[in-house]
Amino acid sequence: MKAKLGVSALVLLFLGGLWLVAAPFAVGYQPRGAAYTDATVNDLWLGGILAGLSFAALVAYAADALRDLARRGRHVAEKR
Incomplete structure (x- = not known):
């Protein structure tokens, strides 16, 4: 829930x-x-600074979410 609010x-x-x-x-x-x-x-x-910083934060959040998904996928694959 916190992540959705932040995004x-x-x-x-x-x-x-x-x-x-x-x-x-x-x-x-x-x-x-x-x-x-x-x-x-x-x-x-x-406006440029605000849009740029918030876009950079969104990209960082997306990269972290993708990294977490990849880590979970590796973890599931190792259990098999």
Whole structure:
């Protein structure tokens, strides 16, 4: 249960980071063709960092889960 909650939180953080990156353009507070406003730069940096860190944590979790599955498979194969 804890693992599902943690993965869910990481997915939400990842999606939130992606939204922060897209928001200035989707909502329209960054004028097309104009220099980036301070709010846009802030959203891009914060969203990129948030999405990047949460994605890295999801990859690390998936790698650990795969390693655990492989270890369990080896353990079952050795019992035969």
